[in-house]
Amino acid sequence: MSDEVNVPPAEEASTDTGKQAALGDDLDLSLYESQVAEKPSHIDPATLSDKDKRQMMSAGIMFDDLSQRSGTFIQMDNAPIHSSVKQDGIEVMAISQALEKYDWLKDYFWQAVAADTDKYTAHVDCHQSDGYFIRALPGSKTLYPIQACLYLAKSRLIQDVHNIIIAEEGSELHIITGCTTASGREPGIHLGVSEFYIKKGAKVTFSMIHSWTPETGVRPRTATVIEEDGLFLSNYVIMKPVYSLQAYPSARCIGENATVRFNSIMVAPPGSRMDLGSKVFLNAKGSKAEIVSRAITTGGNIIARGYIEGNCPDVKGHLECRGLIMGDSGTIQAIPELKGTLAGVDLSHEAAVGKIAEEEIEYLMARGLSRDEATATIVRGFLNVDIQGLPPLLHAEMKKAIETSEQDLF
């Protein structure tokens, strides 16, 4: 991304409260409508319009076979419109409702993410934002994924979301979140704060599919705290255009043998600007991190970051960042960073950015594939990150989501 476009001149006179974010274009929030969260309602998802359903389905949300989901949450703009759960030991509700129900929840509020991180978190903090509360009670395991949809329907609106996810000791949570918009064109902003708390021996897999528009600005702010023997597996996919996306989710391994793995797949069409990374702090003995990202530009600009910090002996981290430039324009900048603060940390990274090697295309052509088929096979392989530890059903769904979007690539 070239420097001169990083801060558009029109936004210099921004009157937003809170400090400018460290990374990404400075979005002028004053150009958009802000709302205070509306009261949660409860509608039957079946009554949503076909168009809304179609959009949500494009982001991985399922309506027809709800037996394949342990729970569902839908927020439209700034109002939660549906939460349901089908399993004992699992809780899914609007965060506003959860705050009324549980006094202790305020102790989790803004603990993983600081409210004054930047003007986007400040905006979420100032507007009594709603969002989802998903919790697994000690030892409870979701049989099927819980799905959550954050849906931006109104033009020129800022959607504020604040989510809290708690996996109590020995529990297991599988969550799919789909974020998308009603229209393919209207401008809008999505600000999403997500705080994950993974207790001792708990496991959380979190798969997020973003499907925005060339006019949407997106600023997720996510942080995860992982206790002893906890596991956090995050999969992030964005294959549709976006105006400007910047996110740098972080995970802190604070308990022994805590493990985290971030996989991200991003495809930037012309006009899209994505600045995306994952950050891990290995603060306890035996904790492990793996960050894998795959970036493809077909004309957009991508910054793919990664950061692993080892602050304790016997920690291990690996960062793999690969970028593919397809077509004649577009840039990918890979910025992998490692920091070790003492002996006994084992951190490594590999990064590569380039075009598809002609030699590889020709190899497949010699087997009878056309140039286009060969290219598609290689790109599919490139995006085929081995998502270890994901339940087969989720794995299949992620694969399907990626394959559907792949069709737009060729």
Place this chain on the structure above:
Amino acid sequence: MDKKNLLEIKDLSVSVDGRHILHDINLFVQPGETQVIFGPNGSGKTTLLMTIMGFPRYQVTKGRILFKGKDITDLPLDKRANLGIGLLFQRPPVVRGVKTRDIVAACLKETEGSKATEQLAEKANLTEFLDRDINYGFSGGEIKRSELLQLLAQAPELALLDEPESGVDLENIALIGQLINDLLGKIHPIYMRTHSGLIISHTGHILDYVNARTGYVMCNGRIICEGDPHDILTTIKEKGYQECVSCPMK
């Protein structure tokens, strides 16, 4: 044109990146026939096979290549593959993320879930390699078997084998020989086609497994000798390629 020939190479000259490598090559392969090419390192053997296969870097500056009577000199790589030409690469590239299984299935032109991929892999003793990235971390011998696995799936009428037995241990050479035999089996069990082979060899071990009656020696981009491959091999072993270069028969 001789209708009997599967492959005809006439007065072929080839340059790579502006450098002339092959000069005035003439070579004919009949259906069902297997031929062997010998020659010192750098003499142009791989260049010849890559040119027949149709890699764009190998530019034909003179002469023609005919396959099944059709002039393929200007035909793209994938079209030649689909006409029935297959290549065992001397040094195939690694393609990260693309699984051996994907390529074998593509060669078989089958939909996913077919048993044929598994069966062929078992034959090549590569079952555990199906879900590995193609050629990634494969040993020298594993690469040869994986190449043969792909060719078996492709079942080309003309198999171009670039050093199929180099770097293969004595036990595996029998397996390689067997796979090549399957590949060149006179009649393909399904397609009822006759299969031909053009094999590059340094050691001649492959002669124990295939029935080859014609051999060539290539030197400095030219074919300087044609004859019984066993005789050629004996001469090379006894006297080296120097003898071929000064051989009065050429």
